[in-house]
Amino acid sequence: MLRLYGWLIRLSPGAVRREYGAAMEETFARRWNDARATGFWTSVRMCGRESVGMIGWLLSERCAAPARLRWQRQHMQPGVKAGRMDAVAREVRHAARRLVRSRAFTLAAVLTLALALGANAAIFTVVYLVVLNPLPYAHSDRLIALDYGLPNKP
Amino acid sequence: MNRVRDDPRATPAPTNLAFHILVALCTGPAHGYAIGKDVDEQSGGRLDPTTGTLYQALHRLKEEGLIASVEPPERSDERRKYFQLTERGRRAAKAEARRLDRLVRTARKRKLYSQRA
Numbered sequence: 001m002l003r004l005y006g007w008l009i010r011l012s013p014g015a016v017r018r019e020y021g022a023a024m025e026e027t028f029a030r031r032w033n034d035a036r037a038t039g040f041w042t043s044v045r046m047c048g049r050e051s052v053g054m055i056g057w058l059l060s061e062r063c064a065a066p067a068r069l070r071w072q073r074q075h076m077q078p079g080v081k082a083g084r085m086d087a088v089a090r091e092v093r094h095a096a097r098r099l100v101r102s103r104a105f106t107l108a109a110v111l112t113l114a115l116a117l118g119a120n121a122a123i124f125t126v127v128y129l130v131v132l133n134p135l136p137y138a139h140s141d142r143l144i145a146l147d148y149g150l151p152n153k154p
Numbered sequence: 155m156n157r158v159r160d161d162p163r164a165t166p167a168p169t170n171l172a173f174h175i176l177v178a179l180c181t182g183p184a185h186g187y188a189i190g191k192d193v194d195e196q197s198g199g200r201l202d203p204t205t206g207t208l209y210q211a212l213h214r215l216k217e218e219g220l221i222a223s224v225e226p227p228e229r230s231d232e233r234r235k236y237f238q239l240t241e242r243g244r245r246a247a248k249a250e251a252r253r254l255d256r257l258v259r260t261a262r263k264r265k266l267y268s269q270r271a
Contacts, residue, residue: 053206
């Protein structure tokens with residue numbers, strides 16, 4: 001886990017990595033030890049939260065921060081006017097270009113999403129079969145219960 | 155430019171996490187792990203930021219000039235980064251604490267909860 005977190009940090013932008021990379025690794029290592037001392041499920045929960053938090057930060061630093069800077073620059077210049085949808089389209093194009101350029105980061109993000117979605121689907125399948133327990137008949141959703149009652153007393 | 159930076163009204167109210175970080179640094183310089191632990195304790199577990207979220211908030215506070223990096227003490231882990239409140243950060247934390255104090259007093263006055271509760 002420590003190694004995986006180290007890789008995620010290495011994907012962060014240069015300035016952030018240089019300034020906080022080592023400190024983040026140290027903080028994460030101590031938190032990881034705390035979580036492991038508490039129990040297995042705490043450490044699993046912590047892994048999930050930390051990975052998602054880190055990927056969120058990377059996305060924000062890689063895509064949102066430069067876009068925010070450009071937006072500020074553009075809006076500070078007098079006379080530059082663009083439609084709202086033009087600006088959104090430009091940001092989307094820029095984000096796509098950046099994702100294509102930094103392939104390692106994109107691959108890591110896509111793999112993480114794929115693993116998370118796969119795990120989610122697998123867990124839901126198990127829960128559906130074990131907990132929800134559908135009736136052991138074909139087309140069980142078409143079964144109905146019949147009852148009778150007196151016409152004046154429903 | 156400096157005049158705008160020093161004007162307390164120019165500083166927007168800190169977010170919940172940012173305020174907890176500022177309060178954690180009130181007693182002196184601290185490193186990321188200690189700040190995170192203090193935030194978790196002071197918020198009663200309601201705020202338990204991930205390492206990424208914590209350093210993102212620290213980075214923003216540093217950019218806003220509310221906290222600053224300081225040299226770590228001797229014989230400390232060299233990977234650790236220590237932060238301390240700046241004068242501007244102390245003023246911002248004080249202003250937010252006063253605002254919350256007024257809000258709590260109003261809530262008590264309006265009988266939202268009793269003193270003993």
